[in-house]
Amino acid sequence: MSATTVTAAAPDRAVPGLPEPLPGPRPASGVPFLRLAGVELRKMLDTRAGRWLVIGIGAVIAAALTVLLVQDGGEHPFADYLQATTMPMALLLPVVGILAVTSEWSQRTALVTFTLEPRRPRVAWAKTLAALGVGVVAVLTAFAFGAAAHGAAVAFRGATGDWELAGTAVLGAAGYVLLGLLQAVGFAMLLRNTPAAVVAYFALPTAWSLVGQLVPQARTAAEWLDLNRTMEPLFTGSLTGEQWAQLGTSVGLWVALPLALGIWWITRAEVK
Amino acid sequence: MITVDHVTKRYGSFTALDDVSFEARPGRVTGFLGPNGAGKTTAMRVVAGLTPASAGTATVLGRPYATLPNPGRHVGLLLDASAQHAGRTGREVLTLGAILTGVERRRVDVLLDLVGLTPKESNRRIRNYSLGMRQRLGIAHALLGDPEVLVLDEPANGLDPAGIRWMRGLLRDFAARGGTVLLSSHLLNEIERVADDLVVIGGGRIVASGPTEQLLAGSGTVVRSSDDARLAATLAAQSVTVTPVAAGGLLVDADPGAVGRAALAAGVALVELRGGDERGLEEMFFDLTASSSREGVAA
Numbered sequence: 001m002s003a004t005t006v007t008a009a010a011p012d013r014a015v016p017g018l019p020e021p022l023p024g025p026r027p028a029s030g031v032p033f034l035r036l037a038g039v040e041l042r043k044m045l046d047t048r049a050g051r052w053l054v055i056g057i058g059a060v061i062a063a064a065l066t067v068l069l070v071q072d073g074g075e076h077p078f079a080d081y082l083q084a085t086t087m088p089m090a091l092l093l094p095v096v097g098i099l100a101v102t103s104e105w106s107q108r109t110a111l112v113t114f115t116l117e118p119r120r121p122r123v124a125w126a127k128t129l130a131a132l133g134v135g136v137v138a139v140l141t142a143f144a145f146g147a148a149a150h151g152a153a154v155a156f157r158g159a160t161g162d163w164e165l166a167g168t169a170v171l172g173a174a175g176y177v178l179l180g181l182l183q184a185v186g187f188a189m190l191l192r193n194t195p196a197a198v199v200a201y202f203a204l205p206t207a208w209s210l211v212g213q214l215v216p217q218a219r220t221a222a223e224w225l226d227l228n229r230t231m232e233p234l235f236t237g238s239l240t241g242e243q244w245a246q247l248g249t250s251v252g253l254w255v256a257l258p259l260a261l262g263i264w265w266i267t268r269a270e271v272k
Numbered sequence: 273m274i275t276v277d278h279v280t281k282r283y284g285s286f287t288a289l290d291d292v293s294f295e296a297r298p299g300r301v302t303g304f305l306g307p308n309g310a311g312k313t314t315a316m317r318v319v320a321g322l323t324p325a326s327a328g329t330a331t332v333l334g335r336p337y338a339t340l341p342n343p344g345r346h347v348g349l350l351l352d353a354s355a356q357h358a359g360r361t362g363r364e365v366l367t368l369g370a371i372l373t374g375v376e377r378r379r380v381d382v383l384l385d386l387v388g389l390t391p392k393e394s395n396r397r398i399r400n401y402s403l404g405m406r407q408r409l410g411i412a413h414a415l416l417g418d419p420e421v422l423v424l425d426e427p428a429n430g431l432d433p434a435g436i437r438w439m440r441g442l443l444r445d446f447a448a449r450g451g452t453v454l455l456s457s458h459l460l461n462e463i464e465r466v467a468d469d470l471v472v473i474g475g476g477r478i479v480a481s482g483p484t485e486q487l488l489a490g491s492g493t494v495v496r497s498s499d500d501a502r503l504a505a506t507l508a509a510q511s512v513t514v515t516p517v518a519a520g521g522l523l524v525d526a527d528p529g530a531v532g533r534a535a536l537a538a539g540v541a542l543v544e545l546r547g548g549d550e551r552g553l554e555e556m557f558f559d560l561t562a563s564s565s566r567e568g569v570a571a
Contacts, residue, residue: 019415031372042368049359108355114322117343118340
């Protein structure tokens, strides 16, 4: 034990091995929310899965734009090009959102995440904000690439420029991507399991759409609660007050409710 | 400083922790010893605020872990070296931690160097890491925020003997700087060399705790005498537990002084008298945990 006593009595700085103590006092305030959101954003893209998903989306968009440029001499309206860039994002980006949440459980990184920031609702909101950030960048990219491709078709393929978009189509394209992402994040928080969340995200709304079309009793409910249907008017033109209300109701059911329940659940779940 | 105060954790009818109380003090390495499934990990998870206690409280640096501001700058945790994203590189894991805790990125390289992960290794994805490499990465992650308290769950698992010795030195240094270290192990001889204090848990209950030296000394006495049977009878009359050793002599659950006095009283000449060795503590550990795990099953 005498050796221990000698070590303990030695001056603090003489201890080898350990790095120098960090200068300054220890923080008395928590991790700023934006820093947390920034880290969550980085976590979405720094894994092999995340990176390949983004590369995959880029490849699908490139393929779709190539087809449009080659087909009929590129003679398509801007709306078509926009759809070609938006659709792959709307379909595949939600998987990025799902993985951002479920990988914390499947890869068990929640252990680290929730010990570095024990205020779990903040982590959940940071993930939601990061997903939104990805979505906004995706929408802007979709517009930029769609416009560039259409411009290229006009300039180099001699296509007629047709830049007309329905008044709410921009909103529709953005909503399509952003609401899909939020819905996916909500489902992922509720289920915390990658296959379950992916299947639920893709199958449930489609199944509900089918029920709404095939079962007469469910028709009125579907008009208000089928997100696929309530979003349609956004792409074609202006919405009536009732259509806005229907859109709002369906967003509440498919996006806000899963998110709220998911965040509540994450706060309580035991992290294994 | 870690204080666990009368913590009980129940899962349905199963009691994982039963009225557990212990302390880990600054400037000391506290070894948390117990067989697999004894409750070590559960207790550490309660300390880290990951598992809510059914009753009782656990505090780190005087407050519940969850209320620590930027906890990574106060407490370094390594609860499970395998709980890292397989598709992320080791360096990226540390970089994420550095950004979140607000530590300069330069420290990532310093720590990679400290735990002996080469730049090439640090840029590989964790799915390709051995358990030893994951432990080293975990130790680097725990030290990232220059914490005052370290909580490490079985950090020696997967480390080679040189790695274990290196880690021991590291923890001793950390404690010498005034830090608090709580580390768990299911291997007594792995922990007794580094721990100043021991907390022994079995079946969800603390079965022994105190300075390692004391627990070692209190692990009994080996005695051989001119008349072992007579000495055994005398000791038994004092309600001291006596176990005959096959090779001759007795293992007595009392300190050498008491045994010597008993021999004097019995008029028996001593041939050998010494305090319990490592094996004695190991037996105590085995007995304590075995008996309490039987109780655990019966309950």
